[in-house]
Amino acid sequence: MPLQRPKGTQDHLPEGSPKLGLDVRASAFAHVEDTARRVLERAGASFINTPLFEEAEVYKRGVGGSTDIVRKEMFTVYYFGTHGGYVLRPEGTAGIVRAYLQNGLKQLPAPLKLWTHGPMFRAENVHKGRERQFHQVDYEVLGSSDPLVDAEAIWLMWEVVRALGLTGGRIKLGSIGDPADREGYNAYLREVFTPHLDRLSDDSRDRLERNPMRILDSKSGGDQALIRELEVRPMLDFLGDEARAHFGAVQNYLTAWGVPFDVDPSIVRGLDYYRRTAWELHHEGVGAKSALGGGGRYDGLAAQLGGPEVPAVGWAFGIERLLLALEAEGVALPRAGGPLLFLAAMDEERVGLAAQVALEARAVTRVEFAYRAMKPGSAFREADRRGAALAAVIGSEEAARGVLNVKTLATGVQREVALAELSAFLELERA
Missing domain, CATH: 3.40.50.800 (Anticodon-binding domain)
Structure with a gap:
């Protein structure tokens, strides 16, 4: 029997191949990437390409040491039989911010808009729309804290999927406030959950002291049942005046531009460098886990990576999951043509x-x-x-x-x- 590809990976195949589905058509991936390039570069974004592997510390700081990504899902890179402290990139943002800091990109006119596409890697269970090697389109804006920049980023995400023909998606929009707002919310969560430690999962008990907001993202059914039973208040209830005004401005822009969104109080980002706007793009056609991608403001990330504080916002969506949504809607993507x-x-x-x-x-x-x-x-x-x-x-x-x-x-x-x-x-x- 011939050797097989690794589990959780796909071959992207040329037209005419047997068993050719939308999710493995090389032309479909190229069409998504070309469409993203057209939309984002018309908005002033420049393409950036970062290595497929980085020092593990980039993601320990940039994604968070308490996240499942860092604790369980990163692929370690070995060379000449020796562990070099490198990992295959599990997402794009941290590497782009590292490149921004290392290469002096702050000297370019701000806000600086960057985008990329390519493979990401996570050692997790394979399921519909999620492979161990998967592909993303990633857009980042560095150098501005204006809510107009947040709104434009969301509009651009929506514009890319709309240009591809997707009509059934919807933005779920939230805010996680400023650091002081988060401190107040975390104190509230500790007060609520501490009397129920015995009912929390092991991961959530670990998070309670270090990062209680991440309990709200728990994949444990028991944790989610407890959250509903305790009627845990959302982060939106704890927003300060400035964060609330910022959130309102983002909503006003999106409403004026006709971007469909729902305010979703359940959206949280558990890491300290996140600020204010957070959102997800959902589509029921990909199944129970309906998120195609998401984004948010992360003004504290550059400082976490050893640089100065740089206000920033960005998003990413998974190409495989987007193709599932397009297939569910019956969108016919152009096929690669033959020779003239x-x-x-x-x-x-x-x-x-x-x-x-x-x-x-x-x-x-x-x-x-x-x-x-x-x-x-x-x-x-x-x-x-x-x-x-x-x-x-x-x-x-x-x-x-x-x-x-x-x-x-x-x-x-x-x-x-x-x-x-x-x-x-x-x-x-x-x-």
């Missing part, structure tokens, strides 16, 4: 000439050629199988006259085109 022209020689003596003509024509468009001589009927069938729009054959007579017989496969119409004019002809056909 497929070229074949009718005899072995002209195979080299056909190759040369094809290589020169590639200056203007995608052209493929046959590596052996083919009869016209076989050449046209092969061109159709490859998804070509045009097919051409060249034999001794055509070579002597310097022409090609070009057939439009959709109509069957054939035209004679001079070799010297082929590039100009193909440019017109491509338009």
